[in-house]
Amino acid sequence: AAGVIQSPRHLIKEKRETATLKCYPIPRHDTVYWYQQGPGQDPQFLISFYEKMQSDKGSIPDRFSAQQFSDYHSELNMSSLELGDSALYFCASSPLDRGPYNEQFFGPGTRLTVL
Template identity: 90%
Template sequence: AAGVIQSPRHLIKEKRETATLKCYPIPRHDTVYWYQQGPGQDPQFLISFYEKMQSDKGSIPDRFSAQQFSDYHSELNMSSLELGDSALYFCASSPTFPWGGNTIYFGEGSWLTVV
């Protein structure tokens, strides 16, 4: 079965640079979520999109932005990177909640290291 695809899997950037993470949700899933997981922490919700519109927003820094495109893939853009942005970034997708299903599926994550 198709899963959530994230790229790149690993990324190393210098401080003040910009990084872009991509996410391809499971086919026919119309909701995409982004999470950030720091070392030893639980994943924290950043932002979500439903049908290409932002549907919810969590603790996402102003330096970060995201969007969902017409083919439902999503990109997370992170600018002016700081050392503290080093983390594992997850993308997840689900069908329409709660009617289409109640399970969220996570990608394998993108490791971002800021040096």
């Protein structure tokens, strides 16, 4: 079965650089979620999109932005990278927005390292 695809899987950047993470949801899933997980920490919800519109917003820094495109893939844009941005970034997709049966299917994650 098709799963959530994230690219790249690994990314190394230097401070103050920019990075773009991509997420391709499971076909026919129109909701996408982004999470950040630091070493030894629980995933922190960043932002979500439903039908190409921002749905919920969590602890996403102002330096980050995201969008969902017409084909439902999503991109997380990160600017002015800081050392503290080093983390695993997960994307998840769901066939529904908040509410019942909104099981989220997680991708393998992108490991971002900021040097």
